[in-house]
Amino acid sequence: MGRSISATLAKALAYQLQRPAIVIAGEQALHRLIPVALRDSGQSRVIGRLLLNLYDGSAYPFDLTELRLLDLELFEDSLRVLMLDYSPEVNVHERVPNGTAIWQRLIALWAPAAVTK
Numbered sequence: 001m002g003r004s005i006s007a008t009l010a011k012a013l014a015y016q017l018q019r020p021a022i023v024i025a026g027e028q029a030l031h032r033l034i035p036v037a038l039r040d041s042g043q044s045r046v047i048g049r050l051l052l053n054l055y056d057g058s059a060y061p062f063d064l065t066e067l068r069l070l071d072l073e074l075f076e077d078s079l080r081v082l083m084l085d086y087s088p089e090v091n092v093h094e095r096v097p098n099g100t101a102i103w104q105r106l107i108a109l110w111a112p113a114a115v116t117k
Helices: 001-039 042-055 064-069 071-086 099-111 113-115
Strands: none
Touching: 001 042, 001 071, 001 099, 042 064, 042 071, 042 099, 099 113
């Protein structure tokens, strides 16, 4: 039992040491994904719905199998943003300038039924 606690603590410490690099990579990926999400394409819909799900998962459900529709670079950036949001210090929309306005545009584009509720 002592070994499992030690292993768990070691993993937690390793994660904390990696966290700054995860945040940098995740924020860079987020900045690349937002313009894609604001376009009008199938991949844009997937990215937009993913970002909305990170914003409010109960209001904007997301089917993870849709990630299979993405090009590899967009898929990898999506994973970086998911890693960023694993232990969020702030909400995802707070990581970008004008985040609230951007997410309102995403809602209008990819969850219009939510706007009318």
